[in-house]
Amino acid sequence: VAIHTATANEQHYEIPAEYFTRCLGPRLKYSSCLYPPGGTWRSVGLGQAEEAMLELYCERAQLRDGLDVLELGCGWGSLCLFLAERYPAGRVTAVSNSASQREHILARAAEKGLENLQVITADAVTFEAPEVYDRVMSVEMFEHMKNYELLFERISRWLKPGGKMFVHVFSHKSYCYHFEDHGEDDWMTRYFFTGGTMPSHDLFLHFQKHLKVADHWWLNGMHYANTLRAWLDLMDRRKAEIWPVFQGVYGGEARRWWAYWRLFYMACEELFACGGGGGDGVSHY
Numbered sequence: 104v105a106i107h108t109a110t111a112n113e114q115h116y117e118i119p120a121e122y123f124t125r126c127l128g129p130r131l132k133y134s135s136c137l138y139p140p141g142g143t144w145r146s147v148g149l150g151q152a153e154e155a156m157l158e159l160y161c162e163r164a165q166l167r168d169g170l171d172v173l174e175l176g177c178g179w180g181s182l183c184l185f186l187a188e189r190y191p192a193g194r195v196t197a198v199s200n201s202a203s204q205r206e207h208i209l210a211r212a213a214e215k216g217l218e219n220l221q222v223i224t225a226d227a228v229t230f231e232a233p234e235v236y237d238r239v240m241s242v243e244m245f246e247h248m249k250n251y252e253l254l255f256e257r258i259s260r261w262l263k264p265g266g267k268m269f270v271h272v273f274s275h276k277s278y279c280y281h282f283e284d285h286g287e288d289d290w291m292t293r294y295f296f297t298g299g300t301m302p303s304h305d306l307f308l309h310f311q312k313h314l315k316v317a318d319h320w321w322l323n324g325m326h327y328a329n330t331l332r333a334w335l336d337l338m339d340r341r342k343a344e345i346w347p348v349f350q351g352v353y354g355g356e357a358r359r360w361w362a363y364w365r366l367f368y369m370a371c372e373e374l375f376a377c378g379g380g381g382g383d384g385v386s387h388y
Contacts, residue, residue, distance in 0.1 A: 104228050104250050104257075120207045122348045123179055125341045126334050128153040131179035134243040135273065135327040135385045144333040152330065157185045160240065163320070163387055164269035168192045170237040173261060175230075176244025177222065180208035187212065187220040195220045198230060232261040242271040246300050251310040259313040268314060272302050273327060273375075274386040279303035295367050304386045320387040324380030331372040335365065 123131055128149035136152035137159055138144075160182065166172070168190040177183045177197035187195045197220065199205055205222045212220050223233075227248070239258050248254050258268055282292040282299040292299070308316055338345060349357040375383050 104248060104254050118352055119348055120179065120203065122345060125345050126338045127179070128333075130154070130157070130181040130185065132156070132181035133178045134181075134271065135322070136330045136333075137322070138326050138329050142329075144329040144336065147329075149330075149333045149337075152333075153181065157182060160242070160269060160271065161186075161189065163318075164238055164240055165267065166190065166238065171234075171263075172196070172238045172240060173232060173236040174198065175227070175239065175241040176247075177204065177208065178242070179204055180211055180222075182240065182242055183220055183222070184208065184211055184215070184217070187217045188215065191219060193219060196233075196236070197222045198225055198227075200224065200226050231257070235261055235263045235266070237263055237266050239266070239268040240270075241268075243273060245270055245272050246302060247298065249298075249300065251307065252312060255310055256313045267317070268388075270307070270388045272386050273383065274302045274304050274306070275383050276304050276321070276381065279306050290363070291367070291370065294363055301383075302386065307388055316388055318388070322385040322387070324375035324377075324382065324384035326380070327383075327385060328372045328376035328380060331368050331375065335368040335372070338365065338368070
């Protein structure tokens with residue numbers, strides 16, 4: 104189903120929450136946000152852009168109160184916490200392969216008094232859902248997957264009759280490709296996206312044996328470019344707070360990794376902004 108999941112986890116998700124609480128928006132949404140027409144990272148708050156994308160998920164996933172929802176790849180809890188708050192009569196089960204993310208989400212849920220959210224730590228390669236659900240949702244996790252036919256077959260067994268899946272991935276408008284490490288020049292793959300896939304917008308249309316695509320949408324890459332620029336701006340402005348975290352994680356390599364993280368944000372921003380955001384963007388299904 105996937106390769107190098109442990110490496111990918113270490114690259115992003117076992118870095119302490121203290122870093123992400125200073126670089127991301129209030130919801131800790133570590134994925135593309137949604138900006139209004141003409142809005143940019145300078146004119147629209149990151150929190151507002153986070154909320155706008157989360158609201159769009161609810162609309163496109165056709166959510167309502169009382170549903171059982173499974174989220175695959177929950178990150179720092181932006182979606183699962185949002186859903187648990189918004190739909191108090193529903194049940195939300197979130198899955199992450201990061202123990203530190205689980206601890207963070209459960210702490211936030213306790214602070215908010217949420218009792219309808221559980222978080223499971225599991226590897227996507229071996230995970231089997233403990234029950235069946237009305238909705239399965241995933242945000243920027245399927246880019247870490249490889250065997251989509253097998254993945255979708257598994258998910259089809261986790262859905263109740265009439266259940267639906269909603270997926271958000273970053274994507275290229277036309278081409279799908281692997282992130283492969285052929286040497287030191289492939290630093291994005293080596294240090295940030297080992298085992299990753301860049302889906303094409305039509306990729307999942309070729310894997311409809313077990314699940315059928317009812318609709319799909321394309322979002323211009325400028326939404327992600329603005330998101331990344333906002334993260335970089337927060338990282339730079341809060342360096343004094345973040346630097347001790349980097350020293351604790353990277354030790355003598357802290358300066359190098361500070362440069363890597365800044366380059367990661369800048370390179371991704373330029374990727375999604377290229378051609379006015381018309382080549383690389385975000386796909387919803």
